[in-house]
Amino acid sequence: MAGTKITLEQVRHVARLARLEWSPEQEERLRADMDEMLAYVDKLNELDTKEVAPTTQVGEAGMPMRDDEVTNRPAAEAMLANAPSSERGYFKVPKIIE
Amino acid sequence: MNREAYEAVIGLEVHTHLLTRSKLFCGCSTTFGAGPNENVCPVCMGMPGVLPVLNRRAVELAIRTGLAAHCAIAPYSIFDRKSYFYPDLPKGYQISQYETPICKGGYIDLPATENGEPRRIRLTRIHIEEDAGKNIHGENASLVDFNRSGVPLIEIVSEPDLRSAEDAGAYLRQLRAILRYVDASDGKMEEGSFRCDCNVSIRKRGAKEYGVRSEIKNLNSFRFVEDAIDYEVGRQIEIVEGGGKVAQETLLWDPARKETRPMRSKEYANDYRYFPEPDLPPLIVPAEMEEKVRASMPELPADRKTRYVRELGLTEYEADVLIADRDVADYFEATLPALKNRKSAANWVMTEVLRVARDSGESFVEAVPPAAEVGALLRMVEGQKISLNAAKTAFAAMVKSGKGAEATIAALGLAQVSDESAIAAACDKVLAAEPEKVAEYRAGRDKLFGFFVGAVMKAMGGKANPKVINDILRAKLTG
Amino acid sequence: MASELNKLTIADASSKLRGREITATQLTRDCLDRIAAAEPRLHAFITVCEREALEQARAADARLAAGNAPALCGIPLGIKDIYATRGIRTTCGSRILETFVPPFDATVIERLRADGAIFVGKTNMDEFAMGSSTENSAFGPTMNPHDIGRVAGGSSGGSAAAVAAYECLGALGTDTGGSIREPASFCGVVGIKPTYSRVSRYGVVAYASSLDQVGPFARSVRDAAIIIRTLAGKDARDSTCSARPVPDYERALTGDVKGLRIGVPREFFVEGMQPEVEKSVRSALKNYESLGASTVEISLPHTGYAIAAYYLVATAEASANLARYDGIRFGLRVNAEDNIALYETTRAHGFGAEVKRRIMLGTFALSAGYYDAYYLKAQKVRTLIRNDFERAFEKCDLIVTPVAPTTAFKIGEKMNEPLTMYLSDIFTISLNLAGLPGMSIPCGHDSNNLPIGMQLIAPPFAEETILRAGDAFERTGAFKPRTPAV
Ligand SMILES: [Mg+2]
């Protein structure tokens, strides 16, 4: 039933995990949207999947592997070209607190 | 505080870089010490649209390590995404292995020590994953370098079978030896290529159940591991003795203050949301591949020790010293061809060579003269071409000059003279100059024999073969 | 308009270029002129690459003059703004990438460049390919060339509209749940989603990695076949890309469908469907029968669960794929005191509502305690859907269905009802879950003169069957797509 699948508290927890900031008004709307979706996907529980293996990929079997060779040249400038903030060849961020 | 009433229960998670030329999922160099963000490309920077392609050598090295540690190699394993946000983690997830690591089980044997019997430490698993970049912390900002991002790692997880800081140190040394034997890792802690997380709890001696554990993150030297465990065990005992409860928390070791402190960042409290990496198909290791890797395995430390004791007649102690470092053991073996006396070679490496390496501060291989030259030197001692003392003098000179054994002996004039006619002539001279002493000797003053030997040696400039002098003198005096 | 070379098919333009009847520069200029005229009403492009396109055209002309140029040499194409293009900004329809200029090309872009194709611009799309109408673009919606009050479909709406409106001869899209086939249907052009793994995804901004697939839009089946031949094939930079040899797809276009067994799934002709859609598809099926094909009713019993499974799998994968947009290495940054605040505000401002909604759902589906009930459950249902198709293809060689239950809907009509919007992909989404190839071709129009699309589905790597059947239908002349109003 819609309205019972996810609480505001859970929405806030998920938002923290996903690093997304929401205003209080947005949170309520979001909760309702997620609730509707979760109620909808509940229909999957009509199916008995106890004996079913999951399909996580639909490509062909086997992992192609590369030889251990260095194929890239240093290109620091090109890699930094899109940086919102950089200093002396580094990407600059607010001070990290460990 | 009654420390003796408690025992520590310790499990280690070791992360070590694999010795590949290129990164785990892209063709960037893994060379340490490049300028900031030089060894990066769109893939290891996590740019939009990029995809990982697995480095075969990294897989082989993980399998080699697994085989050396007696693990079962998984014929089917998958890569997973481990999600968390951190400035040095470009994609917002690390490609790792979660439910299906490439190596399962296994163990590492610790040798006996003066305090105890040999021990077997069980492993839980070994899995492959990519490293993150590196942060440099400034006053008001941090700077991020992605050169290390995507460098291949294996994570080696032990069961909680360790009982002390000393155990942990022994385990790490043994593990590092194995990694170096199989060419998986250089074990260089100073370059961050060998890092350790410790799970530590305490319990009353004899108790079966585990206590609440704390996790000390990111220790990057053996010393720190031992100090941190010692400190943490003491801290936990104090808490319990004081009637308190140990909290389950993540700690950092502060080497300057010599104490652990709780980590402030919340990143590690995350729910990692592992799920199978859709960009990489399952990793299949067919039996043939495992066999091929097995066939390419070098002799492992334990096997080498057995061989040294059984075939070369070394003591257990001598063998342990030599095998501890693969470079040293390889060096020792490279001195052996054409030598009869293995034991003297072992002694020479354990004393003279290791001392030079210790004093130099360089790596072993860089510090010491080529093994073949030391072999040549020892062969000359065996063949009585030089004395043991002369060999020591020559070795010291070789370390300085970098010249070979023959050239050094020649340059320093250290070769022994065994030419009988020259020695006989010197003997005749000495005996002719001391007729009274000759008479005394012949009358029974045996002690004078040493005087004659010394006088002949002096006359020969100290280079005569003492055995030849003995033989000739004895013949002339009794004759 | 003097020449209107932009209205040529790729096949015709290619032969005229190689016969030196026209030049790539003339052809490109006609496309750019058309773009200049139509864009104010259509908004099919986010970035028009006039200077680069004319440079490419000059190079193509030189190559054509030298002889032996590939089929796509000198052909102006539109590129969905999801493909990394070296030196040309790649926004993915998002504020968060508004200024991002990739230092590399996607593999398919590299292949098209190598063949001498011309890129007239980067086409509009739903932000991060999340949507079915191109209304979720941060840069405003694309209008349907047949009725500018209606959506072009999505997420590759810009590419579909550009091809329909003669702004280019073909275009690239991507299809995660129907994002090529649905806009192709709404705009009245041909759109193919090849088998998963047939075409490299390297350099294609990821939405849902196990579902995303690259494909072309064109105004004929033959043109689409020409493009996918260049796109398809092994790529050392994509570990999921198939190493199977790529057939010469044009050779499959024989016009002969005699003996072809066409499956018609009963679950795809449902109540609530626009009657004209069903009528057009049924009439196309009659055409196939008259060409010697047979039709057989089949069942795909788990069709009704596809959308639910899709929205868990796709959003879960997306939640990780979109974690890299954090304001550190590229793209938008909203400054803040600490890193956590920097992430949260950057992502809150940089992403649109639908993208954030999907990241939230996907994060929840993977979070501790919910993984089994949501993510894993969906992947198990995916197995059932895949098995449905496997069983169905024991009875038939090709499956024919409508592409969407309705023709293009009005702009704004479904914007505030995510679930209703999601349901417009009901006929396309299960192919992505199963990894199957599918094509949308125009087969009719409704009373408002809006195009209706028919979907042809084949087993993995049977693109040739789809192309042959699509081309055979085109040849009957039973339906001629209309020239769009714009
Ligand atoms: Mg790890």
Ligand SMILES: [Zn+2]
């Ligand atoms: Zn790289």
